[in-house]
Each structure stands twice: as C-alpha cells, then as structure tokens.
Amino acid sequence: MSNLNRVTLTLNGKTVSHDVEDRTLLVDFIRDHAGFTGTHVGCDTSQCGCCTIHMDGRAIKSCSLLAIQAQGATLTTIEGLAKQTATGLELHPMQQAFSDCHGLQCGFCTPGMIMAAVDLVKHCPNPSREEIIHGLEGNLCRCTGYVNIIKAIDQGAKVMRGAV
Amino acid sequence: MYQLSYLKASSLAQAGQWLAAHPEAKLLAGGMTLIPTLKQRLAQPSHLVDIGNLAELRAIRRDRATLVVGAAARHAEVASSGVVREAIPALAALANQIGDPAVRNMGTIGGSVANNDPAADYPAAVLGLNATVVTTTREIAADDFFQGMFTTALAEGEIVTAFKFPVPKRAHYAKFPHPASGYAMTGVLVVDTGAGVRVAVTGAGAGVFRWQAAEESLQASFSVASFKALQHSADGLNEDMHADARYRANLINVMTKRAVAAITGESLL
Numbered sequence: 001m002s003n004l005n006r007v008t009l010t011l012n013g014k015t016v017s018h019d020v021e022d023r024t025l026l027v028d029f030i031r032d033h034a035g036f037t038g039t040h041v042g043c044d045t046s047q048c049g050c051c052t053i054h055m056d057g058r059a060i061k062s063c064s065l066l067a068i069q070a071q072g073a074t075l076t077t078i079e080g081l082a083k084q085t086a087t088g089l090e091l092h093p094m095q096q097a098f099s100d101c102h103g104l105q106c107g108f109c110t111p112g113m114i115m116a117a118v119d120l121v122k123h124c125p126n127p128s129r130e131e132i133i134h135g136l137e138g139n140l141c142r143c144t145g146y147v148n149i150i151k152a153i154d155q156g157a158k159v160m161r162g163a164v
Numbered sequence: 165m166y167q168l169s170y171l172k173a174s175s176l177a178q179a180g181q182w183l184a185a186h187p188e189a190k191l192l193a194g195g196m197t198l199i200p201t202l203k204q205r206l207a208q209p210s211h212l213v214d215i216g217n218l219a220e221l222r223a224i225r226r227d228r229a230t231l232v233v234g235a236a237a238r239h240a241e242v243a244s245s246g247v248v249r250e251a252i253p254a255l256a257a258l259a260n261q262i263g264d265p266a267v268r269n270m271g272t273i274g275g276s277v278a279n280n281d282p283a284a285d286y287p288a289a290v291l292g293l294n295a296t297v298v299t300t301t302r303e304i305a306a307d308d309f310f311q312g313m314f315t316t317a318l319a320e321g322e323i324v325t326a327f328k329f330p331v332p333k334r335a336h337y338a339k340f341p342h343p344a345s346g347y348a349m350t351g352v353l354v355v356d357t358g359a360g361v362r363v364a365v366t367g368a369g370a371g372v373f374r375w376q377a378a379e380e381s382l383q384a385s386f387s388v389a390s391f392k393a394l395q396h397s398a399d400g401l402n403e404d405m406h407a408d409a410r411y412r413a414n415l416i417n418v419m420t421k422r423a424v425a426a427i428t429g430e431s432l433l
Contacts, residue, residue, distance in 0.1 A: 046267075
C-alpha cells in the first residue's frame, strides 16, 4: 500500500505541490521533492536542529513533522531569507552576521542555526547572552563551541532591530 | 517510518469516530514525541488522527479562580500567554523549560500529559497544581489520572480536551534538565495552594508522584529550614546511565529546596 496524497504549500514565496506518501517527512518534501537542499538532516532523533525552518512564522523542526501536516502552510527555508535587489542577492542581516563573526566552521548546522536565530530575535529583539543560549538549545554545532555563533546572533539582532 | 494514513480531524466528534473505526489509529497533536517514535519504527499505527489544530482545543482562559488550558495549546503559547503568566507564572515558566524553542512551537500540553513520559515536565504541573483533566467523556482528578510509566486513566478512544488548574497562592518549578535531551533528570513543582502544600516530582520515578513527607513538613513551616530532617528515599527511583537512584533521591531534595527558596526568597547557602 502506497497511498499518495497531494501536498500543496507555499515555500519561499512560491506555491509548491507534490504527490507524497502520508509518512513523508516535511524535510524530505523540502529537499527531495521541492529541491531546496539548504535545509539539512543532521540526526535521526529530532535533536540537532539542522532542519529548522519557519512554518507560518514560527521555527519548527521539519524532520519531526509530516509533509501533509504542513498542507496549506507558508514555509521559509534558509534559501528564502536573502532579498533579491536590483544589484543582486542581499543576505539577511543574520546571514551577514554569521559571515562577519565567523559563526560557523563546517557550516552543516548553519541553516538551522540561522533559522532558529531569526525566530528568536523576532520574538525577543534584544536578547541577552542567556536568552541566546536558551534559544539555541535545540541546535547542535559540533565544530565551533558556540562562542562565535552567540556573537553572530548578538550582532544579527542589533542589525535586525536597527541598533547599528 | 512504516506506512500509515493521515487523517486531519475537523472536529473532536470526527476524531472520535475515526478512532472508533480504526482500532490501530493513534492521535496526533504536536507530534514531538510521536513522530520521532514513528521514525524509529517503535510504533506502527494504521492511521494518525490529527487533532493538533482544532480550535476547540486551543483556548487559554481564566475563569475566576481557575485557569483553563486547552489540550492542544502549544508549550510556547502557554509560556508566553499573558493570562497564564498572570494566573500561574510557575506554569508559564515550566512550559518555557520543555525541550527547545522549535519543540515548544509544536508540542502540546495534552500530548505531553496523555503520553505521561516519566521525565516529562507537564505531568508535574498537572499533579502539583491539583488540576482536573477534562476529556471527551468525563473529568479526572490529577491524583487519579497518572498511573505510572506511560500509563494514565484514559480509556480507549477517550480524548483529553482541556486542563482546569486551580490558581494557587504561590508555586515554583525547579528542574535539573538532562543537558542533551532537556528532559527532567528530576523536576519538582512546589505549590502552596493557600489551603495546603503539594509537592510533585517528575523524572525521578516510574512516573510523576507526590512527596508527601515534604508536603507535611512544608505545611507545618513553609521554609527551606523545614528540610533539615528530610531525605527522600532512593527506593524504587529510576536508574540509568545518567544517574543512579541515590543521585536522583538527592536531586529530589535539592530541587525541592530550590523551589521553596525561590518562593520564600531564602538563601540556600
């Protein structure tokens, strides 16, 4: 038995529609069916946060949701953060901050880190160091020791709230 | 994950009908425990009946001395709700310590309580605050609801719809989280209801339980000092690679003292 159902949702501003099994995870829908491979899968246990995306404005782990649960939802992945301008692609302030502060080494966890960070700052525009750490509890980095990630989020938050 | 069929319920009644029609079906709300369990092939339901977005299960409101929280209220909603923060700040703070932000954006109080994981936080809230569990068929007192590891008073097909929390005089939840999973190695909710004291312990035993000796002691004198002669027994407590029973017994003492100190403003030193 392989019952396919059509899942239609908005992904990075475009309507995406695919026939998938009910058991298909949202992250597999995003990567394998929609072709947005910036959202990563770092574990099989819902702990690493590499697959963090925004669904209807809140950060969620796309590996812990069925694609069909996101029927009709509006999703943003790391590919949807940068802005297209007349002169080219302009990085989101949080992406720019990760670059400027060297908030990554191998980069595998970075899409999830940035999506989590953007959500954190949206709800807490001026986070303290403790609030940043609390906000990153669902995202694992095995390279950096987090120091520059925290620095990057602090910097990104400043730009996002217009403090610099 | 094994094959399954997804059904999105548009009402509680419809969810009930589907559960009755498919004996191997499971309810899905936030899915923060269920989906990872399915990914590991530890369960094989024929159908998932999604009740996570039913408006009738999402409301949070205060009705005089009672705070009513819908079963499908997300942890993040409880944590940030002005109504909850005003009525029972300890409940909002507890919700804000569950899992991580992405988990709190999906996970629901009804799912957590119905699952009754021995290390989950919400069972301590329901038992400690002496809440009433409202289901599709009846109301169940917290003291009758929790029946040990992953076991509750819920019958087949019975769906939790809401929780009624009596607003206490004061309360505090002290948690020692596992550093990787975030689950409670031991968490203690101390509640001064105004008429008595309740101490609910999660993460330490086969399921959430009340520490009656501490309740009596705190009722006589609500202070850290009243703990001098108290020590929770290690008998029957959980043992795993992270902590043995004696360690958890000590954590019960320490977390209870921290909760009391947070309420009274006493120093622990």
